[in-house]
Amino acid sequence: MIEIKGLKKTFGDLQVLRGVNLTIPKESITFIMGGSGTGKSVLLKHLVGLLKSDEGEIWFDGQDLTKLSEREWQRVRKKIGMLFQEGALFDSMTVAENVAFPLIEHSAGTMREIQKRVEELLEAVELLPAKDKYPSELSGGMKKRASLARTLALNPQVILFDEPTTGLDPILQITIMDLIKRIKETYKLTCVVVSHDVILALKYAQKIAFLHEGTIIEEGSPEEVKHSSHPFVRRFIDSALLLEKKEVFYE
Numbered sequence: 001m002i003e004i005k006g007l008k009k010t011f012g013d014l015q016v017l018r019g020v021n022l023t024i025p026k027e028s029i030t031f032i033m034g035g036s037g038t039g040k041s042v043l044l045k046h047l048v049g050l051l052k053s054d055e056g057e058i059w060f061d062g063q064d065l066t067k068l069s070e071r072e073w074q075r076v077r078k079k080i081g082m083l084f085q086e087g088a089l090f091d092s093m094t095v096a097e098n099v100a101f102p103l104i105e106h107s108a109g110t111m112r113e114i115q116k117r118v119e120e121l122l123e124a125v126e127l128l129p130a131k132d133k134y135p136s137e138l139s140g141g142m143k144k145r146a147s148l149a150r151t152l153a154l155n156p157q158v159i160l161f162d163e164p165t166t167g168l169d170p171i172l173q174i175t176i177m178d179l180i181k182r183i184k185e186t187y188k189l190t191c192v193v194v195s196h197d198v199i200l201a202l203k204y205a206q207k208i209a210f211l212h213e214g215t216i217i218e219e220g221s222p223e224e225v226k227h228s229s230h231p232f233v234r235r236f237i238d239s240a241l242l243l244e245k246k247e248v249f250y251e
């Protein structure tokens with residue numbers, strides 16, 4: 001579905017991506033994991049054309065995205081949606097207006113049709129009752145769901161989620177992941193989730209890839225990755241599992 005080959009990106013003297021090779025399978029959930037500041041967000045931004053690589057290829061839909069002109073990107077951007085780490089809702093617009101925005105921008109129907117579509121999308125993320133609220137009136141979880149509805153508006157084939165559950169309580173983390181899983185199945189989406197959360201990755205991913213020091217050091221099914229012998233991956237997973245078992249201290 002998406003094939004990344006030898007992707008390199010340097011900022012000044014900082015070599016962030018040093019030859020990333022990764023295949024993202026169709027209609028599945030792929031988790032990209034790794035420490036803070038390793039370049040996970042940078043990698044996602046290449047997939048929506050927000051950053052240009054120094055070297056490498058990104059194959060999607062029979063074309064190399066790194067070779068596209070700004071004009072050709074316009075078309076591809078409709079197919080690959082991204083949910084930013086910061087959410088990026090427009091503060092001066094209500095939830096409904098935020099979701100309507102991409103539809104109006106792409107003239108996707110009459111006002112009445114757009115209104116109907118917005119309601120369907122808000123229904124799908126269980127946010128219809130909050131449609132007239134402003135982002136400042138929403139909780140973190142509601143903002144994530146509003147952003148998700150806006151990303152879904154243009155019927156993308158791929159959605160990139162940059163830390164969709166970070167900062168949410170455990171119930172909401174599961175709610176958001178269940179929602180991602182459900183929309184993946186309903187809309188036959190290919191989902192890429194950047195996350196630090198090993199437990200969620202093991203539960204929801206079909207594929208997990210570890211980014212470390214600029215390359216993918218481990219990839220495979222949750223079961224394969226869980227038994228990785230790579231020292232960094234081992235430490236990352238064992239630390240997460242140890243934190244999970246914290247309850248032993250209270251017994």
Ligand SMILES: Nc1ncnc2c1ncn2[C@@H]1O[C@H](COP(=O)(O)OP(=O)(O)OP(=O)(O)O)[C@@H](O)[C@H]1O
Binds near residue numbers: 014035037041043085
């Ligand atoms: N536009 C930019 N210009 C210069 N440096 C950048 C730019 N974007 C990212 N970087 C640097 O690239 C590195 C990787 O950043 P990135 O945001 O991808 O990390 P991350 O893996 O997403 O981390 P986190 O888990 O904390 O979100 C960091 O050192 C960051 O400072």
Ligand SMILES: [Mg+2]
Binds near residue numbers: 040041042085162
């Ligand atoms: Mg990031």
